[in-house]
Amino acid sequence: MTAIPNSYRTGPDEKGLFGIYGGRFVAETLMPLILQLEQSYKNAKADPSFQAELDDFLEHYVGRPSPLYFAERLTEHLGGAKIYMKRDELNHTGAHKINNVMGQILLARRMGKKRIIAETGAGQHGVATATACARFGLECIIYMGEVDIARQAPNVFRMKLLGATVVPAKSGSRTLKDALNEALRDWVANVEDTFYCIGTVAGPHPYPEMVRDFQSVIGKETKVQMMKREGRLPDSLIAAIGGGSNAMGLFHPFLDDASVEIIGVEAAGHGLKKKHAASITGGKPGILHGNRTYLLMDDDGQITEGHSISAGLDYPGIGPEHAWLHDMKRVQYVSATDKEALEAFQLCCKLEGIIPALEPSHALAHVMKIAPKLPKEHLMVMNMCGRGDKDIFTVADILGVKL
Amino acid sequence: MSTRIDRRFVVLKEERRAALVTFVSAGDPDYDTSLKIIQGLPKAGSDMIEMGMPFTDPMADGPAIQAGGLRALAGGQTMKKTLKLLKAFRADDDVTPVVLMGYYNPIYVYGVEKFLVDAKKAGADGLIIVDLPPEEDDELCIPAMKAGLNFIRLATPTTDDARAPKVFKNTSGFVYYVSVLGITGTKAPDLKSVKQNVNRLRKHTSLPICVGFGVKTAEQARVIAKDADGVVVGSALVSAVEKSLNKQGKATAKTPKAVHDMVREIAKGVRA
Numbered sequence: 196m197t198a199i200p201n202s203y204r205t206g207p208d209e210k211g212l213f214g215i216y217g218g219r220f221v222a223e224t225l226m227p228l229i230l231q232l233e234q235s236y237k238n239a240k241a242d243p244s245f246q247a248e249l250d251d252f253l254e255h256y257v258g259r260p261s262p263l264y265f266a267e268r269l270t271e272h273l274g275g276a277k278i279y280m281k282r283d284e285l286n287h288t289g290a291h292k293i294n295n296v297m298g299q300i301l302l303a304r305r306m307g308k309k310r311i312i313a314e315t316g317a318g319q320h321g322v323a324t325a326t327a328c329a330r331f332g333l334e335c336i337i338y339m340g341e342v343d344i345a346r347q348a349p350n351v352f353r354m355k356l357l358g359a360t361v362v363p364a365k366s367g368s369r370t371l372k373d374a375l376n377e378a379l380r381d382w383v384a385n386v387e388d389t390f391y392c393i394g395t396v397a398g399p400h401p402y403p404e405m406v407r408d409f410q411s412v413i414g415k416e417t418k419v420q421m422m423k424r425e426g427r428l429p430d431s432l433i434a435a436i437g438g439g440s441n442a443m444g445l446f447h448p449f450l451d452d453a454s455v456e457i458i459g460v461e462a463a464g465h466g467l468k469k470k471h472a473a474s475i476t477g478g479k480p481g482i483l484h485g486n487r488t489y490l491l492m493d494d495d496g497q498i499t500e501g502h503s504i505s506a507g508l509d510y511p512g513i514g515p516e517h518a519w520l521h522d523m524k525r526v527q528y529v530s531a532t533d534k535e536a537l538e539a540f541q542l543c544c545k546l547e548g549i550i551p552a553l554e555p556s557h558a559l560a561h562v563m564k565i566a567p568k569l570p571k572e573h574l575m576v577m578n579m580c581g582r583g584d585k586d587i588f589t590v591a592d593i594l595g596v597k598l
Numbered sequence: 599m600s601t602r603i604d605r606r607f608v609v610l611k612e613e614r615r616a617a618l619v620t621f622v623s624a625g626d627p628d629y630d631t632s633l634k635i636i637q638g639l640p641k642a643g644s645d646m647i648e649m650g651m652p653f654t655d656p657m658a659d660g661p662a663i664q665a666g667g668l669r670a671l672a673g674g675q676t677m678k679k680t681l682k683l684l685k686a687f688r689a690d691d692d693v694t695p696v697v698l699m700g701y702y703n704p705i706y707v708y709g710v711e712k713f714l715v716d717a718k719k720a721g722a723d724g725l726i727i728v729d730l731p732p733e734e735d736d737e738l739c740i741p742a743m744k745a746g747l748n749f750i751r752l753a754t755p756t757t758d759d760a761r762a763p764k765v766f767k768n769t770s771g772f773v774y775y776v777s778v779l780g781i782t783g784t785k786a787p788d789l790k791s792v793k794q795n796v797n798r799l800r801k802h803t804s805l806p807i808c809v810g811f812g813v814k815t816a817e818q819a820r821v822i823a824k825d826a827d828g829v830v831v832g833s834a835l836v837s838a839v840e841k842s843l844n845k846q847g848k849a850t851a852k853t854p855k856a857v858h859d860m861v862r863e864i865a866k867g868v869r870a
Binding site: 210218219220221222223224225226227228366367372373376379380383384385386387479481482483484485487490492494495496497498 | 652653654655656657658660661664668671676677678701702703704705706707708728729730731732733734751752753754755756757758761765776778779780781784785
């Protein structure tokens with residue numbers, strides 16, 4: 196039996212583990228590099244000038260802090276909990292991804308790396324990486340599944356405008372997991388000059404920790420903003436989860452605040468008994484992409500293809516810290532289907548004048564399920580982690596509208 | 599405790615030549631053809647066999663071996679069938695060493711203890727698991743050594759003198775030197791740096807050193823065999839399988855022969 200820890204915020208341990216999850220399951224070629232990255236990140240973390248430089252870029256380039264917005268009409272419509280949205284879709288490049296990218300690119304510069312590679316699903320992390328690389332004059336190569344390239348054409352064009360090379364991942368299911376495989380293969384072949392900018396709280400240690408730290412700005416701001424608005428902590432936090440970086444960013448600063456209920460929403464796709472991308476709800480522990488975590492796979496340990504309407508959630512794994520928080524029961528993991536997310540997407544457009552990305556639409560779908568049953572004084576924060584401009588073609592297609 | 603691997607290297611030392619180590623994906627393109635391929639390898643000149651355990655996401659492999667693994671999976675290959683294949687091979691051959699090579703997840707899901715028992719029983723001599731660096735030795739390496747299986751580690755151009763002792767600490771059987779920075783079968787090895795690195799690594803280990811990743815010709819094998827104790831050929835053989843298939847991607851009568859012919863050709867390099 197695992198005892199309740201004094202703090203949920205001390206992980207990972209020196210081996211990069213959160214309980215049994217995480218670790219460094221990579222090829223030997225990468226190991227010296229990963230150890231070097233870990234050391235460089237440790238040094239940067241301890242150096243006030245690194246944080247000062249990052250803060251400056253977050254304020255003046257990314258546009259932080261992002262507002263904590265009271266969604267008045269959605270609150271009235273649902274008739275229960277008081278709903279706030281953390282507006283990370285207002286960041287430069289339109290999603291939370293840039294928070295992490297700025298941190299990693301500044302670190303890459305400190306390490307003297309000139310060539311940046313990244314994987315992307317929906318294209319938001321790819322766009323953010325291409326943006327930061329343009330800003331600092333770094334070479335940028337983005338791996339993206341062939342299927343995702345087709346369904347996220349606007350983001351592909353954005354990356355190209357920003358000077359990045361977009362390389363289609365043609366193996367396997369040709370989505371995010373395959374883009375990650377291709378990025379790892381590139382890294383193995385170019386260890387000398389290349390920095391791998393991972394977009395989510397997954398991968399070998401120290402990535403889950405590092406990405407979490409960079410995204411935690413979301414939760415830290417939320418805490419301060421909520422104290423200012425309401426004079427107390429929120430009662431619940433809700434965020435969508437693919438790999439889980441926006442969720443971890445919002446959740447982590449609140450993990451030791453026992454009164455705060457925390458809920459992660461996975462993508463249930465066509466339904467949990469059909470094709471979906473809910474790794475915790477429908478998967479089991481295994482090893483992929485450098486870490487042990489919950490994965491979608493068959494009985495033989497072969498990774499299966501996830502499905503979600505949202506390319507950003509279409510990943511058969513989840514960050515190892517989420518896996519641990521699930522086992523510890525500190526965070527509750529639920530799911531929302533494509534259909535539910537689409538309904539939430541439309542409702543948000545009409546009631547709040549905000550076109551959400553399909554990823555946070557999953558979080559909204561859960562808000563719609565639970566908010567009506569909660570009292571009016573219940574303070575709920577939902578992470579509006581991306582804007583939906585990139586998704587209008589997907590949505591139009593499903594609604595049968597020709598653009 | 600000596601394994602078939604240890605015994606084979608003793609014999610090769612007497613013959614004063616390097617080993618030819620051949621990699622094929624188990625079940626590629628189907629179980630029956632794969633068995634025929636593997637059964638014919640020793641006679642074609644292979645001194646040691648690496649059987650790939652197919653995985654959907656082989657992050658250190660190039661397009662040829664990725665495709666081979668996916669063909670096997672499409673043909674219904676599973677871990678159980680891979681062990682069955684090995685057992686079937688062992689029915690006629692109790693001397694050629696067989697190393698199971700792959701990624702950790704299918705083993706983890708099969709169950710580490712059960713896998714080690716079943717693999718040993720099927721006739722495996724060693725394991726090469728690409729995504730288990732020494733930092734994760736407790737997972738499989740230590741249990742495998744206790745179960746009497748060699749745990750063969752990859753050393754790479756990034757394994758410098760500071761790191762080498764850590765990499766070799768729990769290694770047995772032989773050391774697999776990855777001759778290129780990169781994935782399997784994509785770049786040709788820089789033969790000069792291979793010589794330097796093999797000699798450098800010898801300062802850290804007395805185990806035989808086999809060299810692979812990118813070896814495709816008898817000439818490359820001949821040059822590498824001058825300094826190394828073994829030469830590994832993989833992608834070239836898996837590509838030979840692919841080229842022999844019919845339009846539907848199924849095996850033809852030529853498939854086993856295509857692999858064996860290539861092995862015979864490259865074997866000349868280590869026997870020159």
